[in-house]
């Protein structure tokens with residue numbers, strides 16, 4: 001394998017916000033999970049654990065998640081960022097506007113942007129959802145290891161033609177997710193990954209994000 005093979009895979013992945021309903025075969029989900037679990041973790045602790053929904057159970061979860069988001073109280077296990085400033089604010093805005101432009105949400109139309117955000121809780125129509133958790137005792141480093149797992153999950157899925165989106169939005173309702181999936185009290189719920197086959201004709205999948213130049217992210221020493 002060459003770096004250009006890897007770059008092709010990296011460049012072809014994007015966060016999918018409209019899925020077709022077709023299920024992913026179980027053996028392919030197993031392959032994705034097996035590949036994702038090859039990432040490094042501190043002390044090889046492999047802190048990730050996932051609850052993966054399929055079929056009617058995804059539909060049952062989707063309905064329950066939507067109901068919770070409509071009526072529940074936000075209470076993420078890991079506090080969400082309190083602010084984005086400087087370049088982080090700029091990049092956040094740029095990807096938000098790219099999405100809104102793609103789906104036709106006009107600047108300042110709060111109701112339409114909320115409607116788009118709410119799609120998170122219907123899993124963007126995905127036929128599968130994985131809830132990712134990490135042991136509380138491993139703290140930020142457990143979450144760091146799980147970040148690698150989530151990225152590798154997305155890339156392994158992409159290599160099989162399966163689209164993904166990591167979703168912190170679902171972790172807004174961590175107590176609900178803990179109850180629903182019987183996730184132990186001593187684990188932090190990090191995020192979800194919704195996945196399946198992309199609806200490539202949907203406008204929400206019609207834009208791509210860019211990346212900062214190396215000069216913005218590297219301090220060369222020597």
Ligand SMILES: Cc1cc2nc3c(=O)[nH]c(=O)nc-3n(C[C@H](O)[C@H](O)[C@H](O)COP(=O)(O)O)c2cc1C
Nearest residue numbers: 013014015095120165166167168169170191208209
């Ligand atoms: C940890 C994490 C959480 C995310 N949560 C959400 C989310 O809740 N809703 C959403 O629409 N996108 C979410 N995203 C997707 C990001 O917005 C997306 O990765 C970013 O804009 C870069 O675009 P790309 O993935 O298409 O390259 C999340 C991504 C990560 C890594």
